[in-house]
Amino acid sequence: MKKAIQICGMVVLSVSLFACSRDTSSTAPTTKAGDQAAVNQVQPNIQSQATSKYGRIDPEVPRFNSLKGQGIVPTQKVYFNVSAHADDWELFFSPEVYREVTNDSTKNVFIYTTAGDGGAGRGPVRSNPYYKAREDGANTAVRFIANVTATDDAQPVVSNVSIAGHTMRKITYRNTVSYFLRLPDGAPDGLGFNGQSLQLLATKKIPKITALDKSTSYVSWADLTNTVNAIVKKETGNLGTASFNLMDSDPVVKVDHSDHIYTTMLMNTVREKLPCVDAQYFLTYWKNYTPEYPINMQSEDLINHAAVVGVMQAAEADVGYPGSWDEFHKSFIGKDYSRTVPATSTSPCI
Incomplete structure (x- = not known):
């Protein structure tokens, strides 16, 4: 089981998160702190992306809350x-x-x-x-x-x-x-x-x-x-x-x-x-x-x-x-x- 988790951690780094979460045991998979840091490093702004009501993320949708409307900041x-x-x-x-x-x-x-x-x-x-x-x-x-x-x-x-x-x-x-x-x-x-x-x-x-x-x-x-x-x-x-x-x-x-x-x-x-x-x-x-x-x-x-x-x-x-x-x-x-x-x-x- 430990070896399986290590392999899973390596796959996480290639952003294959879904495939990696599959486990033959009846226990839900867990993510170590180090593995989560790797995920965050690969997708640092994943939470800022637009999501649908289904909770899934579409990478083609702009990150609306990261954009700024023009005309608000005084002209410098x-x-x-x-x-x-x-x-x-x-x-x-x-x-x-x-x-x-x-x-x-x-x-x-x-x-x-x-x-x-x-x-x-x-x-x-x-x-x-x-x-x-x-x-x-x-x-x-x-x-x-x-x-x-x-x-x-x-x-x-x-x-x-x-x-x-x-x-x-x-x-x-x-x-x-x-x-x-x-x-x-x-x-x-x-x-x-x-x-x-x-x-x-x-x-x-x-x-x-x-x-x-x-x-x-x-x-x-x-x-x-x-x-x-x-x-x-x-x-x-x-x-x-x-x-x-x-x-x-x-x-x-x-x-x-x-x-x-x-x-x-x-x-x-x-x-x-x-x-x-x-x-x-x-x-x-x-x-x-x-x-x-x-x-x-x-x-x-x-x-x-x-x-x-x-x-x-x-x-x-x-x-x-x-x-x-x-x-x-x-x-x-x-x-x-x-x-x-x-x-x-x-x-x-x-």
Whole structure:
């Protein structure tokens, strides 16, 4: 009998608890203190898992009481993720954005400067323009991350707001806020598809730039800069400090997409007068071409990165557009290359 118990203890360590409890004697099996410790070590949170009325445990059911609802903890940090296109932060800013959004003491603001539609306009699915499909992808990715540590029911709040005299789409969900300026895609060379682009506005080649949905026009680079600055001030609120996540574009080498370059230039102009703001610059297509860089993420970050990009692509497909789950876009998965420029002041400055 003693030998049988010892064998049983070894099997417990392989989590075969039920099989091990079977005994040929009429006496109910007992568990030694050491054996119970082994069970607890294998399944330390077994009691925190959801159970049914039958008392059995389903490992596929979330541990509800171990999750936290977001929006309860006061905001201690505001992150601004500013990108030119709806898929930029998903491809290039991971896994930092994942960690930031799943921290319920943060507010995470996403600003998309252009429609990122590659000049597609309203086609080919007339009922849902391509730029809206790309927004659907970005919003789905945001919700996917924001839901990881939340248990309460939440619905996105969609509105058209006026910032510095300009109308734009705003979506609020849990601890995230998204702004879509919907400016025309400038094309990689910055010449645009309809004679408008961030680059042409910044270099004063055009007198104004108009949002793709005709909601507003910006009459100068300064007008656009002041508007984004107003968003930063509004969302920072009384906290007075923030962090920027930006694309590390090089306006001299100009290997990157023009929209990437000029979106970062826009935010650098905003940041010049904000010494309390630090910035993290993420490599995109810059210089040596990121797809050629080796994967440098650990397994957990790599899984999360692929998941975020995957749900984004699936959302685009749901509304009739093929996603970009191709060799080129997949070549960015698992790669996290960035540099940080620290703030020069710790005092609130926004």
